Amino acid sequence: xxxxxxxxxxxxxxxxxxxxxxxxxxxxxxxxxxxxxxxxxxxxxxxxxxxxxxxxxxxxxxxxxxxxxxxxxxxxxxxxxxxxxxxxxxxxxxxxxxxxxxxxxxxxxxxxxxxxxxxxxxxxxxxxxxxxxxxxxxxxxxxxxxxxxxxxxxx
Ligand code: DAT
Ligand code: MG
Numbered sequence: 015x016x017x018x019x020x021x022x023x024x025x026x027x028x029x030x031x032x033x034x035x036x037x038x039x040x041x042x043x044x045x046x047x048x049x050x051x052x053x054x055x056x057x058x059x060x061x062x063x064x065x066x067x068x069x070x071x072x073x074x075x076x077x078x079x080x081x082x083x084x085x086x087x088x089x090x091x092x093x094x095x096x097x098x099x100x101x102x103x104x105x106x107x108x109x110x111x112x113x114x115x116x117x118x119x120x121x122x123x124x125x126x127x128x129x130x131x132x133x134x135x136x137x138x139x140x141x142x143x144x145x146x147x148x149x150x151x152x153x154x155x156x157x158x159x160x161x162x163x164x165x166x167x168x169x
Pocket of ligand 1: 069074078107108129130131132134135136138
């Protein structure tokens, strides 16, 4: 089995609720993701703007960058077979009300506050996972992980 990496982030609205933070951490473990790295951090507004540059000009951009730099976040590098799509499935759709309607058991449906304050982030492809992991964990080398750590998790 080939392990895939993804970036998962618990956003400031969820980190602000200690029991929710705990529940989301448990959900990661219960779904058999390997926690490769984990980091608590706070973004400056400029970090937020850089990370979401693709959304510049959209009506929600200001509130998005404001929100993402409003308080602590927790970022994880997760590994699993099909980690990218599995984490996205657990999160549910971007928009909270759509999530509640179409997939009520997902994280965003259950805990999201609004379309912007939607509890979690997950990479949407292995290419964006690579870019986003480098953004959050600049000291992390995928190559080094593949050589030195990944073999220990082979079944
Ligand atoms: P996702 O986080 O599901 O990958 P995205 O990449 O399209 O969604 O957008 C990034 C974030 O921007 C999203 O998590 C919340 C915010 N956002 C996206 N679309 C929005 C909308 N229509 N209204 C408010 N916020 C939105
Ligand atoms: Mg996205």
